[in-house]
Amino acid sequence: MANNESLPIDFDEFVKLTNISHWIYRVWTILYNILGITGNIFALFIFIHWTKRLSLYIYFSFLCIINILVIFIDMNYHFLIPFTTNSKILIENFLPKACKCIFFLTYFFRYLFIWIIVMINIDRCLYLSEHSFRKILCQQRTAKIICCILILFSFFANFHFLIYFNQPIITQIPTNNTCFIDGLLCHCKTSHPTYRVFWKTIWPIYNLIIFAIIPLFIIIICCILIIRNIYLTRKNIYGKRHDSDVSVKSKNDHLHSITKTLICLDLLFPITIFPTLFLQIYVNYNAPKTCLKIGTLNLIFSIGFAMIYIKNTFAFFIFYLTGQKFRRAFSALVHGRKVSDSTDSH
Secondary structure (H helix, E strand, O other): OOOOOOOOOHHHHHHHHHHHHHHHHHHHHHEEEEEEEEHHHHHHHHHHHHOOOOOHHHHHHHHHHHHHHHHHHHHHHHHHHHOOHHHHHHHHHHHHHHHHHHHHHHHHHHHHHHHHHHHHHHHHHHHHHOOOHHHOOOOHHHHHHHHHHHHHHHHHHHHHHHHHHOOOEEEEOOOOOOOOOOOEEEEEEEOHHHHHHHHHHHHHHHHHHHHHHHHHHHHHHHHHHHHHHHHHHHHHHOOOOOOOOOHHHHHHHHHHHHHHHHHHHHHHHHHHHHHHHHHHHHHOOOOOHHHHHHHHHHHHHHHHHHHHHHHHHHHHHHHHHHOOOHHHHHHHOOOOOOOOOOOOOO
């Protein structure tokens, strides 16, 4: 910095805050890879042992697979690789080739994740009710078919990225004396004029409806019905005088465990995603003007993006903390004992 007069005001603060944010990216992405992939593999191994008894565990198994892929592909592409590898090699060789596919896979996995959560809620809602659909939808074969349908749905809802996103755009990193908000080094755009209109005007609403509004509406309705059905079921359990006290307590604990697991899964989605999403929208319309504000935003985003992947990384810990049967199965797995196939309740 031979000529300090040419530097913007608060540039030194911007550099310090941005460097801290880059280290934060490195720390949580590496930590999430270790915890997330390992935890989801353990959970997947346990749930696979239980899929023969309840359709619920087919959805949980599928959810673990999605979590692993989100961490390994989506998170690493956007946040691990750019901050841990040589940027020149990354920009010239990998990003332009992978851009379109990663863009497609990002939305593909996001849709699968939220709609699997929706199906878990629907499955539990029907399982705890006396509805006639229970015998049809709460079956292992039906759950596998629904998972395949969700894969097809997510593919066709996002395959337009593979067709029309045909022009990789390399982000030019500003010079050393410029303050800028960290972003993707490479993204894609389309040369098709009609699709460009769709992308700017229709896609935001289309994505909001499919990814947020409809799933959250279904989840809220199911959550209310699940709590109601569990309350009625608990009353029914306590009303059966021929059951032993141990049996009543066991059934009550299982129902309570189901509720805690579902509530955690349902709440994590909006809590971890919406704050960063709303901040991005705000910054899009109210861009920061000073280097200090830009550096502060870089620091906030480094923490906010870490929150987005909490639901994928710490799913194992949710299952462990809220599921008594899961804890016993994990203990058996760690000690080399056979994981029980009995899964009358979670």
